[in-house]
Amino acid sequence: MATAENVLKPDFGSSSKHFIFEEHHDRLRESIRSFVERELAPHAEEWEEQTFPDSVIARMGELGFLGLSMPEQYGGQGGDYFCNLVLSEEMTRADCAGLTMGVAVHTDMAMPPIHLFGSEEQKQEWLVPAIKGEKILCLGITEPDAGSDVAGIKTRAVRDGDDYVINGSKTYITNGHRADVIVLVTKTDPDAGYDGFSLFLVPMDAPGVIREQRLKKLGMHASDTALLAFQDVRVPATAMLGQEGKGFYHIMWELQGERLIGAAGCVAGAQRCFDKTLEYALEREAFGRPIGKFQAIRHKFADMATKIEAGRQMTYMTAWRFANGEYPVREISMAKLFTAQMACEVTDECLQIHGGAGYMKEYGIERAWRDMRLNRIGAGSDEIMLDVIGRSYGL
């Protein structure tokens, strides 16, 4: 018989670990966290001014953080997909979203297609040094005239003997200035519709690759964003990544991983902003008490915490499906949409709670607010996600 003593009593301090994580993930988390706090976070301000140095990638390669779920035969750690979630979450502790994005483009956007679609030769040439942090990767999809509408891509690769000759331009390319190689989406058969795209691994020092402007942005200042031009760039046919004509499908697959990692980053970023704001609300006094003790503010925190947790659970469950061999495009789109909107709402609410202090640079909230906004645009806008979800139901 239950008595008052053995009835469940609130114990808010207890942790509620998610079943996808095991003990080795906790150890990895500690290790990344310690690195991020010691070696990255102290430089965040400086890197916001002048973008982060390439040495960060080299150092992360040295520590084994760049190939967490890549096979050991290529220098990876041979871990599961959840290790990448841990990296994405812990990187937010650098308070330098541009850096987080630059690293994620390397590890979770450009690298997976090389691993999955690359020939053994291509893997030795690019994957192995990328995992070591010796070569930096970027990914080229968007063009001045084609974003979400991938079908509008104009960059052409034309067969010429044993080579392909590439002409066109790409924009908003993260890591575009520092990268050694680009995973480039081109059109190889303009009459074949979605079956007319192919990917190439193009060395960024190949003649005809021109790194044009360094684009200025609303946020994500620590990352470098490039406008690139390709003028008669000649690459051997062996530079083609994956199957000819399958480029569209390859890149759609890539986008799923990108979106899921992005969702994890949004959750962690929102949590980070939330934690700082909670601390502020307990310190800052108005009308004789900490502002967090006013019901209006307290309820804002309750709403934020709920949204963050919902986003986290969507992301974890979708990652679980993904790691178990599913290709859950609908759920990934949902997680991406929900977490991006949630993170923007949370950072905005945090700015509101901080008041004037939040508007000032010093507290880092205005930066988070600016940085976070990209998530509703990049990797497929909110509107594209809604369309993908709606169409997945046959609408």
Place this chain on the structure above:
Amino acid sequence: MGAGGAEGAEGAGEMGYPPSLGNRAGGNPISPAQAPPFTVDHGELRAGIRSFVERELTPYADEWERERWFPNEVFGKLAGEGLLGLKYPEEYGGAGGDYLDDAVLIEELAGCNSGGVAAGIGAHITIATPPIFKFGSEEQKQRFLVPAIRGEKIAALGITEPGTGSDVAGIRTHAKRVDGGWVVNGAKTFITGGVRADVVVTAVKTSPEGGHGGLSFLLIEKGMEGFSVSKKLEKLGWHASDTAELAFQDVFVPDENLLGEENKGFYLIMANFQWERIAMALGAVAAMRRLLEQTLDYAKRREQFGRPIGQHQAIRHKVAHMAVKLEASRALTYHSLRLFHDGQDAIREVTMAKLLSQRAACEVADDALQIHGGAGYVDAIPGVSSSIQRAVRDLRLGPIGGGTDEVMKEILGRQLGL
């Protein structure tokens, strides 16, 4: 490759594309209902309950809504399938299962197309019998739990009063100690199943000062002198369920009807709150799933401006938003259910799940209404529309019952030290 082609391709073209990042190749899609904590066994239970609901409840929902009542025999039918005691031990006539089995039942009951029927059954299973099982003496379990599992005695939980709701410390219904028992005076209100209940698990003040430390629970039975149903309340929704205002005038309740320890009633209330809230969240998730299905069906059939309304982008996006709200609520609800089932403290997650899902369900129902237009505002038209207007009304109780949104936010805010 016309306008919007790439969006189309992204939405559908690559759905069947095979490669995976995972270590396990291939793999069949995992149905949400079989994601942890649910297993394949739960899938079988689910199929059985679904067929029962479709056979015995759904066809009568309209009639019961009109009559503002569903017959007591429903409990007998549920008992016949073993559904009233899924989580209780076999020695009391239960199925020897656990909370997860009840979770399946709660989700499937939402399919009966009447929030009132689901609530009426839910009150018996989810909030009224658990305290008897957890806190009752062996003798009390034999007298009340065993017949409740058999569907022979219907139970209700009586906490709320005309003068107090979420603030349970304000309970005024008073039980005065007399020789051999108590004499109860006071009133309870908003008691689901209270009109038909054979036994009401009733919160009473047993010390003059009252408050958290002065509450006890008494099992008050139909037919006890001075105990009456003073009013059957009319409501915005939940029409098929009976909601009572109860009056207690010098009701003598014998010693053997004290449930749990004297003056420790507050813990009894707290003990079941988590499960009640998870159950509400599960109900909302199931209701949203149903609304989404109904709306998809309608949006594909209903044509305007030369095409199905679902092919207009504004409607497509509205439906997508509905689906996202459902999925967010489901993820959070299943997480809290997993923690609760594992015996972990899940107050934070349960509170969040309750808060998010009830509000989401109201929004989803309102979106469904908007997409159905006039066909949603009127009562169900056979073959044309579903009873969306009923769902909108029924789900509105979610942010109020089981602790209001505002109370949930207080719990969460205080947990953060605010």
